[in-house]
Amino acid sequence: MRNLKKVAALMLTVAMTVSLVACGGGSTNTAKTTDATTETTETTEEAATTETTDTSSEKIIVGFSQVGAESDWRTANTESMKSTFTEANGYELIFDDAQQKQENQIKAVRNFIQQDVDYIVIAPVTETGWDTVLQEAKEAGIPVIIVDRMIDVSDDSLFECWVGSNFLQEGYDAVAWLAEYLDSKGRADEDINIVTLQGTIGSSAQIGRTDGFEEKMAAYPKWKMLERQTGEFTQSKGQEVMESFLKSYDDIDVVIAENDNMAFGAIDAIEAAGKTCGPDGDITIVSFDAVAAAFDAMIAGKMNVSVECNPLHGPRVAEIIQKLQAGETVDKLQYVDEGVFPAETAKDIKPTRAY
Amino acid sequence: MRARKKKIDGNSFLLMITIVLFAIMYVIGMIVFADKNFGKLQVFLNLFINNAGLIVAATGMTMVLITGGIDISVGSVIAMTCMLLAWMMEIKGMGAIPSLVIVLVIGLIFGLVQGFLIAYLKIQPFIVTLAGMFFARGMTAIISTEMISIKNSLFLSWANAKIYLPFGGTINRKGVMIYPYIYPSVVLAILTLIAFFVILKFTKFGRSVYAVGGNEQSALLMGLNVKRTKLKVYIVNGLLGAFAGFLFCLNTCAGFVEQAKGFEMEAIASAVIGGTLLTGGVGNVFGSLFGVLIKGTIETFITFQGTLSSWWTKITIAVLLAFFIILQSILAKKKQKK
Numbered sequence: 057m058r059n060l061k062k063v064a065a066l067m068l069t070v071a072m073t074v075s076l077v078a079c080g081g082g083s084t085n086t087a088k089t090t091d092a093t094t095e096t097t098e099t100t101e102e103a104a105t106t107e108t109t110d111t112s113s114e115k116i117i118v119g120f121s122q123v124g125a126e127s128d129w130r131t132a133n134t135e136s137m138k139s140t141f142t143e144a145n146g147y148e149l150i151f152d153d154a155q156q157k158q159e160n161q162i163k164a165v166r167n168f169i170q171q172d173v174d175y176i177v178i179a180p181v182t183e184t185g186w187d188t189v190l191q192e193a194k195e196a197g198i199p200v201i202i203v204d205r206m207i208d209v210s211d212d213s214l215f216e217c218w219v220g221s222n223f224l225q226e227g228y229d230a231v232a233w234l235a236e237y238l239d240s241k242g243r244a245d246e247d248i249n250i251v252t253l254q255g256t257i258g259s260s261a262q263i264g265r266t267d268g269f270e271e272k273m274a275a276y277p278k279w280k281m282l283e284r285q286t287g288e289f290t291q292s293k294g295q296e297v298m299e300s301f302l303k304s305y306d307d308i309d310v311v312i313a314e315n316d317n318m319a320f321g322a323i324d325a326i327e328a329a330g331k332t333c334g335p336d337g338d339i340t341i342v343s344f345d346a347v348a349a350a351f352d353a354m355i356a357g358k359m360n361v362s363v364e365c366n367p368l369h370g371p372r373v374a375e376i377i378q379k380l381q382a383g384e385t386v387d388k389l390q391y392v393d394e395g396v397f398p399a400e401t402a403k404d405i406k407p408t409r410a411y
Numbered sequence: 412m413r414a415r416k417k418k419i420d421g422n423s424f425l426l427m428i429t430i431v432l433f434a435i436m437y438v439i440g441m442i443v444f445a446d447k448n449f450g451k452l453q454v455f456l457n458l459f460i461n462n463a464g465l466i467v468a469a470t471g472m473t474m475v476l477i478t479g480g481i482d483i484s485v486g487s488v489i490a491m492t493c494m495l496l497a498w499m500m501e502i503k504g505m506g507a508i509p510s511l512v513i514v515l516v517i518g519l520i521f522g523l524v525q526g527f528l529i530a531y532l533k534i535q536p537f538i539v540t541l542a543g544m545f546f547a548r549g550m551t552a553i554i555s556t557e558m559i560s561i562k563n564s565l566f567l568s569w570a571n572a573k574i575y576l577p578f579g580g581t582i583n584r585k586g587v588m589i590y591p592y593i594y595p596s597v598v599l600a601i602l603t604l605i606a607f608f609v610i611l612k613f614t615k616f617g618r619s620v621y622a623v624g625g626n627e628q629s630a631l632l633m634g635l636n637v638k639r640t641k642l643k644v645y646i647v648n649g650l651l652g653a654f655a656g657f658l659f660c661l662n663t664c665a666g667f668v669e670q671a672k673g674f675e676m677e678a679i680a681s682a683v684i685g686g687t688l689l690t691g692g693v694g695n696v697f698g699s700l701f702g703v704l705i706k707g708t709i710e711t712f713i714t715f716q717g718t719l720s721s722w723w724t725k726i727t728i729a730v731l732l733a734f735f736i737i738l739q740s741i742l743a744k745k746k747q748k749k
Contacts, residue, residue, distance in 0.1 A: 160721070174584070
């Protein structure tokens with residue numbers, strides 16, 4: 057009798073645990089069936105009008121393995137994917153958050169292969185260790201698209217293409233904006249002293265932005281780079297380095313901060329030193345990334361410009377998938393469109409920003 | 412008859428529950444995700460491919476837990492092993508085999524030092540292996556904070572050598588016929604598991620491991636060398652840690668300081684779900700295997716589901732752990748009453 061009770065209690069607990077996992081699965085299933093009717097009508101319509109649609113009437117299944125949710129940029133990146141690959145657009149997205157662990161991503165990719173997805177999209181946690189699992193995807197005939205960070209594999213044919221930011225171009229854009237800005241202020245013939253707060257040395261964002269700026273700066277002999285030092289992409293380190301710059305040089309005209317966080321640190325350091333910055337201040341602040349807080353800083357008149365690092369990869373990835381569906385070949389490296397946002401436009405643009 | 416029934420009530424009962432739970436979960440997965448190929452043989456094999464390192468780590472952990480000890484340095488030892496392998500092969504240009512031998516020896520020495528401190532100086536295993544955990548993680552960062560990718564051709568040939576099964580092939584939507592496959596790491600992990608099942612069950616060493624964990628005093632009175640048994644257990648676990656690191660590395664092919672964080676906790680959780688008692692004396696490596704498979708199944712559930720946060724894996728494991736611990740304490744109380 058007692059044993060029976062125990063077994064009953066046991067079964068109940070097991071059932072509860074299992075239902076905990078299963079309930080998520082169930083809810084999507086119902087969602088899917090309700091959408092299925094609208095889905096088929098849509099795809100047939102699409103198939104009639106364009107030849108890019110898949111020969112089968114089914115929607116395109118995309119498996120996306122994301123790094124995690126460590127920053128606003130990352131969250132915006134995820135949202136962009138989720139809002140692009142919707143059922144209404146003819147896709148089914150299987151999303152997996154790797155919690156910053158490469159081994160989780162490898163597991164996710166293996167599961168995507170077994171689920172027979174049409175495309176695998178990976179925002180890799182690490183550059184390395186992809187050979188084995190991408191080989192499995194290749195053998196299954198599933199194209200892999202890499203977004204954001206690049207991967208380091210022995211065979212380039214293991215992935216279809218890479219989509220991400222053109223950091224070098226961002227550096228060029230910063231120079232172009234600065235030249236135009238100085239011209240408009242009538243300072244084109246003056247000597248301009250510049251300092252740079254670099255990102256974490258060796259990161260692709262740091263290399264691209266530093267090199268891009270340096271390359272184009274050569275065209276302006278009046279510009280002088282006083283010093284470059286790393287602020288490791290953090291606000292506190294950016295402030296620290298800016299403080300030391302202000303002590304060493306008393307005539308800094310322009311600060312280049314290779315991300316917004318360091319720019320915020322630099323602004324604090326400048327104000328603490330009794331100087332002013334921004335469009336009406338002594339020091340011009342050029343920054344990168346264009347996160348929401350940067351727009352706030354520009355609206356407050358403390359920052360001059362932020363060059364965008366666009367996390368909205370969804371539409372570009374969708375475009376690539378459509379091309380691949382149509383049997384076209386795609387470029388191995390694909391850059392997302394990125395803008396330059398000066399302070400005077402900040403107020404109007406901020407409400408339209410997704411991140 | 413009575414005595415036999417009592418035995419089933421204890422250890423085997425917990426193991427049976429674990430196996431039944433795994434079977435139920437898997438069948439539910441096959442029903443819920445029938446349209447997504449959950450029932451494919453490869454999905455099951457992937458549980459082993461993805462968790463080969465964890466199976467070995469959980470095997471060693473089970474043995475340590477049976478003695479009433481604990482080893483929380485395993486995750487860091489795995490990270491250090493991967494990093495050393497990557498560093499020796501890529502930066503120092505050494506061969507894959509010498510590198511493997513060296514990391515196994517290092518794992519063994521690591522276990523020896525920890526075991527000596529625990530067995531002979533009678534320091535708490537938690538504290539000793541906590542220090543070991545920090546030390547190994549720290550050393551990993553000292554070797555390199557950069558990620559090192561392994562490109563050694565012999566090592567990659569081990570990592571990428573698929574062993575295809577001659578049956579059960581399926582054609583995917585792209586029209587490609589794929590036979591189910593495993594990697595050598597799976598074979599090595601299963602062989603290790605079987606070896607330790609035999610060692611723990613049928614050798615003198617194995618029986619003394621259970622005796623030490625069951626009751627250290629009586630083991631001592633029975634004339635067992637308790638200290639030496641404990642020392643041996645930690646040495647073997649150090650070696651298994653390094654071996655698990657090797658298998659982990661075959662899957663990731665890279666050395667990186669952030670790798671395998673929390674791995675030791677997954678090994679402990681797998682052992683507990685598999686019916687091992689943290690108080691010692693009770694445990695079975697096959698139970699731990701099913702603990703690992705349950706964890707893997709939950710992860711597969713979550714990726715197949717596609718919209719759930721992957722943190723649900725941790726939450727479900729927590730629920731399962733609570734369930735098994737409560738069950739264990741109920742069983743222990745019943746034992747006392749009798």
